[in-house]
Amino acid sequence: MSLDYLWHGFGVALLPQNLMYGLIGCFLGTMIGCLPAIGPINGIALLLPIAYTAGLPPESTLILLASVYYGAEYGGRISSILLNVPGDAGAVMTTIDGNPMARAGKATEALVISGVSSFYGGMIAVVLITFLAPVFGLIAIKFGPAEYFVLMVFAFATLSSMVGHEPVKTLLGCIFGLTLTTIGIDATSGAYRFTFGSPELHDGIEFIVLVIGLFSISEVLLLLEQHAAGVLRPLKVTGSYPTWAMLRSIWWTAVRSTGIGFVVGVLPGTGASVASAVAYTTEKRINDRTGTFGKGDIRGVAAPEAANNAAATGAFVPMLTLGVPGSGTTAVMLGALMLYNIQPGPQLFTEQPALVGGLVASMYVGNILLLVMNLPLVRVFVSALLLPNWILIPGIMLLSILGVYTAYSSVMSVFIMFGIGAVGYLLRKLGFDMAPIVLGFVLGKVMETNLRNALAISGGEIGILFESPLTKLLWAMAIAIVLVPWFISRRRAKQAQPAA
Amino acid sequence: MKLKFVGGVAAFVILGSTAFAQPEKTECLAGAKPGGGFDATCRLLSNSLQATKITASPMAVTYMEGGVGAVAYNHVVGTRPADPGLVVAASSGSALLLAQKKFGSYDETAVRWVGALGADYGVIAVAADSPVKTLKELIVEYGKNPAGFAIGGGGAVGSQDWMKAALIAKAGGADPKKMRYAALEGGGAVTTALQGGHIKIAAGDASEMVKLAEAGKLRILAVMSEKRLPGYLANVPTAKEEGLDIVWPIWRGVYVGPKVSDADYNWWVETLRKLQATSEFKKEQEARGLYPYESLGADYDKQVREDVKRFKTLATEAGL
Numbered sequence: 001m002s003l004d005y006l007w008h009g010f011g012v013a014l015l016p017q018n019l020m021y022g023l024i025g026c027f028l029g030t031m032i033g034c035l036p037a038i039g040p041i042n043g044i045a046l047l048l049p050i051a052y053t054a055g056l057p058p059e060s061t062l063i064l065l066a067s068v069y070y071g072a073e074y075g076g077r078i079s080s081i082l083l084n085v086p087g088d089a090g091a092v093m094t095t096i097d098g099n100p101m102a103r104a105g106k107a108t109e110a111l112v113i114s115g116v117s118s119f120y121g122g123m124i125a126v127v128l129i130t131f132l133a134p135v136f137g138l139i140a141i142k143f144g145p146a147e148y149f150v151l152m153v154f155a156f157a158t159l160s161s162m163v164g165h166e167p168v169k170t171l172l173g174c175i176f177g178l179t180l181t182t183i184g185i186d187a188t189s190g191a192y193r194f195t196f197g198s199p200e201l202h203d204g205i206e207f208i209v210l211v212i213g214l215f216s217i218s219e220v221l222l223l224l225e226q227h228a229a230g231v232l233r234p235l236k237v238t239g240s241y242p243t244w245a246m247l248r249s250i251w252w253t254a255v256r257s258t259g260i261g262f263v264v265g266v267l268p269g270t271g272a273s274v275a276s277a278v279a280y281t282t283e284k285r286i287n288d289r290t291g292t293f294g295k296g297d298i299r300g301v302a303a304p305e306a307a308n309n310a311a312a313t314g315a316f317v318p319m320l321t322l323g324v325p326g327s328g329t330t331a332v333m334l335g336a337l338m339l340y341n342i343q344p345g346p347q348l349f350t351e352q353p354a355l356v357g358g359l360v361a362s363m364y365v366g367n368i369l370l371l372v373m374n375l376p377l378v379r380v381f382v383s384a385l386l387l388p389n390w391i392l393i394p395g396i397m398l399l400s401i402l403g404v405y406t407a408y409s410s411v412m413s414v415f416i417m418f419g420i421g422a423v424g425y426l427l428r429k430l431g432f433d434m435a436p437i438v439l440g441f442v443l444g445k446v447m448e449t450n451l452r453n454a455l456a457i458s459g460g461e462i463g464i465l466f467e468s469p470l471t472k473l474l475w476a477m478a479i480a481i482v483l484v485p486w487f488i489s490r491r492r493a494k495q496a497q498p499a500a
Numbered sequence: 501m502k503l504k505f506v507g508g509v510a511a512f513v514i515l516g517s518t519a520f521a522q523p524e525k526t527e528c529l530a531g532a533k534p535g536g537g538f539d540a541t542c543r544l545l546s547n548s549l550q551a552t553k554i555t556a557s558p559m560a561v562t563y564m565e566g567g568v569g570a571v572a573y574n575h576v577v578g579t580r581p582a583d584p585g586l587v588v589a590a591s592s593g594s595a596l597l598l599a600q601k602k603f604g605s606y607d608e609t610a611v612r613w614v615g616a617l618g619a620d621y622g623v624i625a626v627a628a629d630s631p632v633k634t635l636k637e638l639i640v641e642y643g644k645n646p647a648g649f650a651i652g653g654g655g656a657v658g659s660q661d662w663m664k665a666a667l668i669a670k671a672g673g674a675d676p677k678k679m680r681y682a683a684l685e686g687g688g689a690v691t692t693a694l695q696g697g698h699i700k701i702a703a704g705d706a707s708e709m710v711k712l713a714e715a716g717k718l719r720i721l722a723v724m725s726e727k728r729l730p731g732y733l734a735n736v737p738t739a740k741e742e743g744l745d746i747v748w749p750i751w752r753g754v755y756v757g758p759k760v761s762d763a764d765y766n767w768w769v770e771t772l773r774k775l776q777a778t779s780e781f782k783k784e785q786e787a788r789g790l791y792p793y794e795s796l797g798a799d800y801d802k803q804v805r806e807d808v809k810r811f812k813t814l815a816t817e818a819g820l
Contacts, residue, residue: 199603
């Protein structure tokens with residue numbers, strides 16, 4: 001296994017313009033993470049059309065979007081600690097111990113401990129990615145249409161673990177996404193499906209239009225609804241810096257949580273929020289002998305922050321190696337690659353070594369930048385918490401319309417965006433998650449064309465889908481990912497019964 | 501009709517005595533997103549015009565995505581039919597879509613075809629370790645066992661790659677409708693699938709295959725050109741040499757709107773003629789994997805119409 005790609009990658013990541021995009025991404029990411037109103041996925045949705053229209057090369061776009069993503073995992077802790085409102089989904093657990101610390105006048109300590117833990121988590125996870133990515137590249141050529149199809153089956157199977165408590169809504173969301181991909185020219189037969197004679201619909205619903213509609217427009221509508229709620233005042237950043245002994249005492253907590261976060265992140269379908277919850281409860285079980293967790297224990301701040309960063313980084317592993325998104329946000333990034341005509345999949349590493357290497361290398365740089373931004377400069381982001389909604393809401397709206405219009409110079413796209421936004425708003429009010437829709441949309445076309453190609457090659461014989469060792473392995477993985485959590489929960493229920 | 505003819509003569513006389521009218525602003529519209537074939541065509545034109553300083557101001561390249569050029573076609577005919585500075589990128593793929601009536605209500609006579617800027621040629625390839633060494637052999641083997649040869653191409657059923665494959669199948673005496681054809685996502689996916697053994701025959705274009713053939717990763721059996729192509733491909737026979745009478749150029753060219761005056765149309769034709777003689781143009785052409793291809797003005801217009809007719813016949817013959 002060669003790590004040459006990483007050296008090439010540093011060559012890409014350290015180009016002045018890419019350093020700048022990384023810096024902008026880290027700054028915006030922290031800001032977006034810090035603002036409870038918008039999460040990383042909204043931020044990426046807004047930035048994507050801007051990057052695309054500005055003609056950024058694919059590696060720069062990816063570096064920018066990725067740094068927003070893991071930057072947000074840093075920023076989310078700020079509002080968790082100071083407002084008791086998580087800045088993004090991955091920072092929910094940080095409120096439990098972070099906010100009590102801030103109320104006890106130890107806000108600086110909480111911010112530094114959580115910042116350093118984020119750095120631990122992010123950095124260790126990048127090192128793991130560095131060694132994992134090339135391994136998958138070796139088997140790329142073994143992937144033919146049949147293998148791709150089963151890979152997509154596996155990706156959809158992982159959805160079952162994503163929103164376990166509402167499987168019907170997950171499934172419906174996914175089917176909605178799949179249905180949207182059938183609009184446009186059919187890649188196999190060349191037939192025009194659901195275009196209603198309009199050439200604007202020949203290429204189907206554009207990915208940017210979908211993402212902006214689902215995440216920005218619906219978000220604006222939700223924000224407008226909550227507007228009356230008023231603005232929360234963040235707590236003052238007071239207290240002293242933590243001691244070296246404190247930073248050393250959280251080391252094993254950070255290492256364990258990074259491990260948990262990384263594994264959870266790598267598993268497609270689960271993300272930073274699950275990772276931080278698992279890491280927090282694990283640490284609580286191991287360390288909480290005196291009942292300090294929940295009252296401002298520094299390990300309770302360190303664990304979720306190390307885990308959510310490790311998970312965000314780990315989510316890139318299935319994306320870069322198999323072309324399967326590990327989270328809603330990486331699904332958006334995969335869609336971004338498709339805009340550049342780069343087909344995600346196991347061949348990505350062999351065909352685009354500069355892209356993969358550049359992204360991985362930029363994560364080393366990005367985590368260092370983020371550590372600097374989040375320790376001495378943390379006050380800049382705290383002041384962002386005072387940003388009133390009457391600036392935020394029109395701002396997001398403006399960027400959405402501009403983004404879509406400049407990317408496609410078509411008013412039709414803007415109308416479709418509003419339509420999807422309205423649907424997204426309704427679905428969110430009904431408790432639907434947007435991620436399965438995006439996943440269905442991103443993977444649907446790949447799944448359909450590969451199934452049809454596999455069957456074309458075999459002359460209609462369905463056996464081709466189970467023939468090669470690789471397809472068998474993927475089927476087994478797909479079945480396992482659905483059944484294992486179900487078995488575990490059943491065993492737990494059984495164990496709990498006699499006790500009760 | 502008579503008036504138009506007189507006008508034409510008058511224009512010709514005036515043009516004959518003075519320089520051709522040069523439009524104030526020039527723009528090349530690519531009917532797809534940046535990075536594709538239409539973009540490459542526009543860049544070829546824009547870069548070489550700038551390098552040779554044939555036009556005074558640089559040519560802008562704009563994009564209008566949709567329906568592989570259908571949106572741009574409708575836009576030019578419907579909204580900017582008389583813009584003298586606007587040329588639009590097209591390819592033999594556009595002629596195919598016109599033949600299949602996939603450009604909306606307009607046909608190939610709705611615009612004025614200016615000229616081709618170069619061409620790529622169809623090729624048939626097999627894996628490097630394939631026992632089949634020549635196209636003749638392939639056709640015989642295919643005829644014996646069509647089910648044993650899955651064919652991959654970078655386009656849907658009815659696309660140019662599919663038609664190339666259908667012609668091979670027909671030559672082997674097999675029914676193109678029963679062909680095991682996989683419509684893969686572009687040329688890169690086709691060559692990867694060939695190397696992975698998922699398909700046995702690849703139908704594609706010379707430029708996307710030549711580097712891999714040179715590296716020994718696949719074998720090009722024949723090139724669908726009139727004469728052998730230069731460079732590495734000089735060792736590869738044409739389909740004609742192998743006894744299969746197919747020439748398949750994938751030309752790239754430009755058209756202007758239907759109401760553009762003869763003077764402006766002629767200015768574009770002459771500009772392309774001048775441009776194609778320059779070394780700057782040849783360099784840009786080669787960099788984009790295109791081979792020289794001469795077809796300008798009335799010749800080109802005639803050729804597009806003939807291509808559309810040919811594609812219509814091929815589709816009917818193949819049973820679409």
